[in-house]
Ligand code: G3P
């Protein structure tokens with residue numbers, strides 16, 4: 001492909017509530033090459049797609065995600081906080097896919113059955129009270145879906161990422177064939193762009209870091225690494241990262257991003 005991959009950040013999360021099935025189905029309809037999600041463990045050990053440690057911003061619940069069971073979370077409304085118009089579902093009211101918690105298991109199924117090859121970026125969120133169990137549960141789930149060893153003929157390609165170097169190291173140990181991204185919101189002391197640690201081959205710097213260190217992306221790429229940048233929503237930011245030759249663009253707005261790339 002002659003252009004960078006476009007990943008929908010938490011789904012098409014500018015238009016629809018982040019991490020809902022509706023936001024992911026919209027991103028797939030819009031032609032995103034892949035989608036991004038954050039995962040956390042519930043009290044009873046299920047991986048759910050929620051960004052914040054607490055429920056308060058994106059649902060009508062309160063307190064940490066990690067202290068709730070899946071059944072408790074499934075009773076909450078994860079859509080009504082969003083300013084966009086709710087998806088109507090005929091006489092039934094608002095479409096459930098707009099409102100309900102999404103499990104990673106369900107997202108894997110939705111992406112796998114998209115009818116075309118799709119990439120999925122899964123970010124494990126830390127710190128977590130469950131520590132290494134987050135990566136353990138993730139690898140167990142991916143294994144169940146046959147996704148820990150990438151196969152070119154499989155319609156779903158999974159890449160796992162984290163800001164936590166420890167988490168990425170655990171992933172490298174648990175599933176060495178899985179591609180991994182080391183997310184960067186600042187430059188860790190001792191990081192050498194010429195050689196990412198633990199055999200990691202993709203760096204995921206944020207826009208602020210890319211702007212403050214203009215030589216970072218070229219140095220990473222010159223050393224043979226790939227670079228996925230987040231979160232690229234504005235046209236001027238898109239121009240900047242395109243000029244740097246990044247390999248992946250993580251955006252809340254896949255449709256206008258793709259239009260501009262094809263334009
Ligand atoms: O894709 C990376 C990006 O999502 C990291 O930041 O806070 O949106 O998870 P955050």
Ligand code: CA
Nearest residue numbers: 036037038123
């Ligand atoms: Ca994320």
